[in-house]
Amino acid sequence: MRKYFSLVLLLFVAGACSKRAEKITELSDLKGKRICVLTGSAGDQVARDRFPEAEFLDMAASTDAAYNVKINKADAFIFDHEVVDNIAQKYDDLTLLKEPVGKVEVAIAFDKKSTNLLNKVNQALEQLEKEGVLKQMRKKWIDSDYEKTPDLPNIKLNEKEEPIKIGINAESEPMMFLSNNEFTGFDMELSLRVGEIIGRDMEFVNMRFESLIMALKSGKIDMALSAFNVTEERKEHVNFSTPYLVQDISALVRK
Numbered sequence: 001m002r003k004y005f006s007l008v009l010l011l012f013v014a015g016a017c018s019k020r021a022e023k024i025t026e027l028s029d030l031k032g033k034r035i036c037v038l039t040g041s042a043g044d045q046v047a048r049d050r051f052p053e054a055e056f057l058d059m060a061a062s063t064d065a066a067y068n069v070k071i072n073k074a075d076a077f078i079f080d081h082e083v084v085d086n087i088a089q090k091y092d093d094l095t096l097l098k099e100p101v102g103k104v105e106v107a108i109a110f111d112k113k114s115t116n117l118l119n120k121v122n123q124a125l126e127q128l129e130k131e132g133v134l135k136q137m138r139k140k141w142i143d144s145d146y147e148k149t150p151d152l153p154n155i156k157l158n159e160k161e162e163p164i165k166i167g168i169n170a171e172s173e174p175m176m177f178l179s180n181n182e183f184t185g186f187d188m189e190l191s192l193r194v195g196e197i198i199g200r201d202m203e204f205v206n207m208r209f210e211s212l213i214m215a216l217k218s219g220k221i222d223m224a225l226s227a228f229n230v231t232e233e234r235k236e237h238v239n240f241s242t243p244y245l246v247q248d249i250s251a252l253v254r255k
Helices: 002-020 042-050 062-070 081-090 115-130 133-141 186-198 209-218
Strands: 034-038 055-059 076-080 094-096 102-106 164-168 176-179 182-184 202-206 245-254
Touching: 034 042, 034 062, 042 055, 042 076, 042 102, 042 245, 055 062, 062 076, 062 081, 062 094, 062 245, 076 081, 081 094, 081 245, 115 133, 115 186, 133 186, 164 186, 164 209, 176 186, 182 186, 186 202
Parallel strands: 034 055, 034 076, 164 202
Antiparallel strands: 076 245, 094 245, 102 245, 176 182
């Protein structure tokens, strides 16, 4: 009887492990699987809507989520395409599913009382769009498979004016990350170009992503610029600038 019970238990465990190690090749394979999301992100909302039967693992950083997929503690990480694509290019055992899970707008977040600063930033974004600068930046940071981190433009900001405090989370290459102990990326360049147009210096405050909205509401920062997805839930707490990117939401899986 004990041998029979042990055999049944062994087969049950083996079957469960086999199921969890099953290769994911298309979105339909994610039904009922373990999916990492960044809490409150657009990827989080899209993933829960699309895969209601999945087991969701809430993460605070994209690096942690990707690592869980890599070591088989999760089957997928669903987030902004440019971020998970950058991760996939660095690891031979990770890849992206071809079909996007959804789409998301990326914008700058402000406290609801900061309408004056919001209007100035929107005017700057409009100018950068008209001049084709945003398109050039996308080609430079997002659409290129760079091996060496691109250089930031040599922009000198107005140090006489009180700096704008910008909340960032420097863990999402190519949007905002650390290279040689310096903040860089698409969002970093965007902040410099916006600062140049509105004539203000910038002071960057690096923090955990989930702390950005609270920091805005408490006045610790003036705006949050770090691949900030626009979601209906977030609109209840903050105002968003004109979106400066529209990106796919993609699924990172093991090969």
